[in-house]
Amino acid sequence: MNLNLKHNTTLSAEDLCIGYGRGSREIRVVEGLTFSLQSSELVGIVGVNGIGKSTLLRTLGGVQPSLSGNLSVNGEALKEINQRKLAELLSVVLTEPTASGNLTALELVSLGRHPHTNWIGSLTAQDRKVVLEAVEWMQIEKLVQKKCFELSDGQLQRVFIARALAQDTRIILLDEPTTHLDLYHKVQILKLLQRIAHEHGKTILFTTHEIELAIQLCDKLLVLDNEQNAFGTPSELIARHSFEKLFPEDTLVFDPRTASFKVNK
Numbered sequence: 001m002n003l004n005l006k007h008n009t010t011l012s013a014e015d016l017c018i019g020y021g022r023g024s025r026e027i028r029v030v031e032g033l034t035f036s037l038q039s040s041e042l043v044g045i046v047g048v049n050g051i052g053k054s055t056l057l058r059t060l061g062g063v064q065p066s067l068s069g070n071l072s073v074n075g076e077a078l079k080e081i082n083q084r085k086l087a088e089l090l091s092v093v094l095t096e097p098t099a100s101g102n103l104t105a106l107e108l109v110s111l112g113r114h115p116h117t118n119w120i121g122s123l124t125a126q127d128r129k130v131v132l133e134a135v136e137w138m139q140i141e142k143l144v145q146k147k148c149f150e151l152s153d154g155q156l157q158r159v160f161i162a163r164a165l166a167q168d169t170r171i172i173l174l175d176e177p178t179t180h181l182d183l184y185h186k187v188q189i190l191k192l193l194q195r196i197a198h199e200h201g202k203t204i205l206f207t208t209h210e211i212e213l214a215i216q217l218c219d220k221l222l223v224l225d226n227e228q229n230a231f232g233t234p235s236e237l238i239a240r241h242s243f244e245k246l247f248p249e250d251t252l253v254f255d256p257r258t259a260s261f262k263v264n265k
């Protein structure tokens with residue numbers, strides 16, 4: 001079956017191998033990944049440090065090439081899509097933001113409109129409306145006139161997410177969007193991403209170490225472990241014992257009844 005024929009499949013990977021280098025210097029980080037994402041889904045990628053979450057996100061976003069396998073966006077092979085068109089389909093927020101210190105938060109969010117603006121890059125009334133909506137969604141109204149270098153890591157993270165929302169793409173990829181946030185703001189952002197996915201028909205995929213929150217809030221999860229690399233709804237994955245082997249059980253034990261990890265004392 002060609003998964004891409006499903007009208008609401010936005011992003012799909014088939015027998016995907018991700019990694020670095022070429023030829024004898026090739027480093028295969030994860031192999032044999034097959035999954036497809038639909039619109040209106042919030043999907044988390046979890047797994048231990050160094051397993052390949054960021055590598056996968058960058059590969060799906062076209063930031064680095066895959067080693068083999070097929071990747072498609074809206075039914076079209078990713079490698080056939082030019083950068084400008086890709087920016088209309090998909091936005092990516094990475095962990096190491098590019099230099100943006102001297103811009104105000106509002107200017108940075110406005111850059112999200114870049115793929116949609118004319119050749120001079122001027123914003124229309126509609127562009128400004130979308131930018132202000134993104135600012136409201138991320139509740140950064142009080143920050144918009146501040147320079148990015150004046151913002152805390154957590155505030156800056158919200159500004160970068162707002163930029164991705166302003167880009168207004170069907171697919172949004174976020175690398176560890178909750179890293180610098182306190183527990184309240186982590187939950188707040190994830191609930192907001194869930195609402196945006198559900199109410200605006202977007203596919204939102206993010207990497208995270210917040211496995212318990214992801215189990216509670218995501219529609220689906222990809223559990224990278226370099227064995228099963230299981231993909232499914234949180235309850236399917238709990239039933240398949242996909243979380244049990246993530247960490248050594250002499251340290252952390254997953255309790256399927258509460259969907260949480262307990263320290264093995």
Ligand SMILES: Nc1ncnc2c1ncn2[C@@H]1O[C@H](COP(=O)(O)OP(=O)(O)OP(=O)(O)O)[C@@H](O)[C@H]1O
Pocket residue numbers: 020027029047048049050051052053054055056
């Ligand atoms: N530019 C690179 N060249 C070669 N190998 C790399 C490169 N970047 C990352 N790697 C390797 O790829 C593997 C996966 O790294 P990646 O950053 O994707 O993991 P991660 O799951 O996101 O980790 P973390 O949870 O620590 O952020 C690691 O072994 C890492 O050392």
